[in-house]
Amino acid sequence: MSGIAAVDxxxxxxxxxxxxxxxxxxxxxxxxxxxVADEQMSALAMAILLRGMSPAEIARWTAAMIASxxxxxxxxxxxxxxxxxxxxxxxxxxxxxxxxLVAACGVAVPQLSGRGLGHTGGTLDKLESIPGWRARLSNQEFLAQLQDVGGVICAAGEGLAPADRKLYALRDVTGTVEAIPLIASSIMSKKIAEGTGALVLDVKVGSGAFMKDLEQARELARTMVRLGKDSGVTTVALLTDMSTPLGLAVGNANEVAESVEVLAGGGPSDVVELTLALAREMLAxxxxxxxxxxxxxxxxxxxSWKAMIRAQGGDPDAALPTAAHTEVLRAESAGVVTTMDAYGIGVAAWRLGAGRARKEDPVSFGAGVQLKVxxxxxxxxxxxxxxxRTDDASRIEAARADAAAAIKIGTAAPASAGLLLDRIA
Structure with a gap:
């Protein structure tokens, strides 16, 4: 017996x-x-949210998650x-x-990704819109693909930081997602356990991100960079703007199509800018x-992209799913677009079926929002x-209201701080 009780x-x-x-x-x-029961861990997570943790506590908590x-x-x-x-x-x-892109530059990229929840999209959901593509690989398949192709995007195996998988689901339903010690340890326990030698963190700031506030985002970035370095992983963080959606496509197949445009030498300038900025950091x-x-x-x-998709059973040349219903939102007045709130657009895409309310919900691959401005x-x-765009026309009305509220038209162009807000190393 340890002599330690959960209530203490x-x-x-x-x-x-x-x-x-x-x-x-x-x-x-x-x-x-x-x-330890879920209700006990819920109480502890809330206490951590309200009281915080010292750097030493966060480091130990992360190590314990990895050791699980x-x-x-x-x-x-x-x-x-x-x-x-x-x-x-x-x-x-x-x-x-x-x-x-980074794989084509000579670096192996072991990218363990997740699914979307709420208004934020998940990388695995996007890739699953490609016919035949599969997210689950054995450790042997993962290593072989990393060696042969240079890049893997897949789901984390069941054996990797199981404490995090359990705690992540609990935080989502207990109002404790925003606790910086728990965000940092959740992300870093998985990334350190996956064995990567270097890690670049893209910490989003703004209405469409978990971190609405720049100082909060800096605190999270510093915490994660310190955890990485203490574990022998070269770690750097970029703070990037998420007050406006990235690119023009929001939704699973929509975003795959836009990503392929970027790989073909086109695509929206902000997506290209951030892709190159992160690639340079990863290579360095x-x-x-x-x-x-x-x-x-x-x-x-x-x-590289086509080889990665084929290696996981997908057809990179297959047509992507499209939504059954499309409806447009028009400007009611002339002027300059001053605001396109990322959160509002994300909620609209979620209402159209691109996201999920609970982790077991299915997603509609063709659903989403295509921005024209x-x-x-x-x-x-x-x-x-x-x-x-949606497969269920009954979803359009509520999504239209969210999208309309997210866009403001005024007389003068908005001031912009740019996409890259800060760098922490």
């Missing part, structure tokens, strides 16, 4: 005390094994490894063009000297602002 750990944090290493090790292990499962060994992969993690946003399809962190802009222009990243664009009365 909860009380300690509730009253603002630091948890001991022994308390943290015990409670994470006991929760993973079902000894297996660690992948990527030492057999002949190239240096680097990964990217985004804290999630609206239209954030960057993993799709970025992974094959992995110690590889290559110019991602030249590699993108050469078509090598597109070759961005902030700063001039419009005339009657111009199309966006398209709403």
């Amino acid at each position: 750990v909860i009380r300690a944090k509730r009253d603002g005390h630091a948890l001991s290493d022994a308390q943290i090790d015990w409670v994470v292990d006991a929760y993973t094994k079902g000894v 499962g297996e660690r992948l060994d990527l030492s057999a992969v002949s190239r240096p490894t680097a990964d990217k993690h985004s804290t999630g946003g609206v239209g954030d399809k960057i993993t799709l063009p970025l992974t094959p 962190a992995a110690g590889v000297d290559a110019d991602p802009e030249k590699v993108l222009a050469s078509g090598a990243a597109m070759d 961005k902030p700063g664009d001039r419009v005339a009365a009657g111009d199309v602002l966006l398209e709403l």
Whole structure:
């Protein structure tokens, strides 16, 4: 017997005390094994949200989450490894063009991704809109593809940080998602356990992100960079704007199509800018000297993409799903688009069927929003602002209201801080 009781750990944090290493090790292990009940971990998560954790507590909590499962060994992969993690946003399809681009530059990218929940999209949902593509790979398949193709985007295996999988689901239904110690340890336990040598974090800031506030985002970024470095992973974070959706496509198949445009040398300028910025950071962190802009222009990243999709059973040339119903939203007055709120557009896409309310819900691959304008664009009365796409026409009315409320038209172009807000290393 450990002599530690869950209620004592909860009380300690509730009253603002630091948890001991022994308390943290015990409670994470006991929760993973079902000894600590969900209601007890819910209470502890809320106490952590309200009281916070010291850097030493967060480091120990992260280590305990990693220790709950297996660690992948990527030492057999002949190239240096680097990964990217985004804290999630609206239209954030960057993993799709970025992974094959960095792989084409000579770095192996072990990208373990997730599914969408609420207004933010999930990389696996997007890729599953490609006919035949599968998200689940065995560890052997994962390593073989990393070696042969150079890039893998797949679901994390059951054995990787199981404590996190259990706690993540609990946080989502108990109002504790925003706790910085729990966000940082959740992300970093999985990324450290996957065995990557370098990690670039894309910490989103703005209405469409978890972090609405720049200072909060900086705190999260610093916490994660410190956790990575302490575990021997070269880690850097970029803080990027998520007040406006990324690109023009929001929704699963929509975003795949836009990613392929980028790989073909086109696509929206903001998606290209962020893809290249993150690629440069990943290459620098992995110690590889290559110019991602030249590699993108050469078509090598597109070759990489097709090889990655084929390796996981997908057909990169197959037609993508399309929605049964399309309806447009038009400008009621002339002027300049001053605001296109990422959260509102994300909720509209979710209402159309692109996202899920509960993790077991299905998604509609063709559903989503296709933007026709961005902030700063001039419009005339009657111009199309966006398209709403869905397989269920009854969803359009509510989505239209959210989309309309997200767009503001004024007389002057909005001031912009740009896409890249800060860098923390």
